[in-house]
Amino acid sequence: SQQGEEDPQALSIQEGENATMNCSYKTSINNLQWYRQNSGRGLVHLILIRSNEREKHSGRLRVTLDTSKKSSSLLITASRAADTASYFCARVVDTGGFKTIFGAGTRLFVKA
Amino acid sequence: DAGVTQSPTHLIKTRGQQVTLRCSPKSGHDTVSWYQQALGQGPQFIFQYYEEEERQRGNFPDRFSGHQFPNYSSELNVNALLLGDSALYLCASSLGTTFYEQYFGPGTRLTVT
Numbered sequence: 217s218q219q220g221e222e223d224p225q226a227l228s229i230q231e232g233e234n235a236t237m238n239c240s241y242k243t244s245i246n247n248l249q250w251y252r253q254n255s256g257r258g259l260v261h262l263i264l265i266r267s268n269e270r271e272k273h274s275g276r277l278r279v280t281l282d283t284s285k286k287s288s289s290l291l292i293t294a295s296r297a298a299d300t301a302s303y304f305c306a307r308v309v310d311t312g313g314f315k316t317i318f319g320a321g322t323r324l325f326v327k328a
Numbered sequence: 329d330a331g332v333t334q335s336p337t338h339l340i341k342t343r344g345q346q347v348t349l350r351c352s353p354k355s356g357h358d359t360v361s362w363y364q365q366a367l368g369q370g371p372q373f374i375f376q377y378y379e380e381e382e383r384q385r386g387n388f389p390d391r392f393s394g395h396q397f398p399n400y401s402s403e404l405n406v407n408a409l410l411l412g413d414s415a416l417y418l419c420a421s422s423l424g425t426t427f428y429e430q431y432f433g434p435g436t437r438l439t440v441t
Contacts, residue, residue, distance in 0.1 A: 318370035
C-alpha cells in the first residue's frame with residue numbers, strides 16, 4: 217500500500233489558470249520530489265525539496281513543504297494545454313536505507 | 329546522451345510463466361531502481377540495485393528478483409506470473425542510493441492472461 221494521499225485526484229482547469237496539487241504523508245521524510253507522467257509512460261522529475269527547506273521554485277513551478285503538517289503542495293502557474301498529465305509526489309524515507317514512496321497522483325487536464 | 333532505455337515495450341504472458349525485463353541506465357548513473365505501476369495508481373518501489381547488489385526492497389514477494397551487471401544495466405525477473413502482475417514496469421536510474429533526481433525509462437507494459 218502507499219502512504220499518504222494526494223488531492224485532488226483529478227483537476228480540470230482552463231489554460232492560463234493556476235493549478236494546485238497537494239500531497240500529505242504520515243512518516244518523516246528525507247526529501248520530497250514531484251514528478252510528471254504523460255499518458256502512462258515514464259515519469260519526469262520536476263523538483264526536489266529537502267526536509268529542511270520550505271519553498272522552491274523552478275520556472276512556473278512552486279513547491280512548498282510543511283513538515284509540521286506533513287504536507288506539500290505543487291503550484292503550476294499560467295497553465296498550458298501541454299501541462300496536461302498526471303503529477304505524483306514521491307517521499308524519500310530513510311529506513312536504514314533510502315526508499316521512495318509515491319502517492320496515487322493527481323490527474324490534471326488543462327483545456328485550451 | 330542516451331537516457332534510460334527499457335525493453336521490451338510491451339509483453340504478453342500467460343499465468344505461471346516467467347518474464348525478464350531489461351533496463352539500461354542513463355550514462356553516468358550507477359544505480360537502478362524498479363517500480364510497478366498498476367493502472368490509475370502511482371509507482372510502487374520493488375527494489376534498488378547498486379554495485380551489483382540489491383540494496384533496498386519494497387513489499388514484493390520473492391517471485392520478483394533482479395540482477396545488475398558490471399555495466400550498471402539491470403534485469404527484473406518475475407516468476408510464476410499472476411494476473412495481478414499485469415502493470416507498467418518502470419526502471420529508474422540515479423547516481424548513488426539516495427534517490428536524488430531519478431531518471432525514468434518509458435516502461436514495459438506487461439499483460440498477464
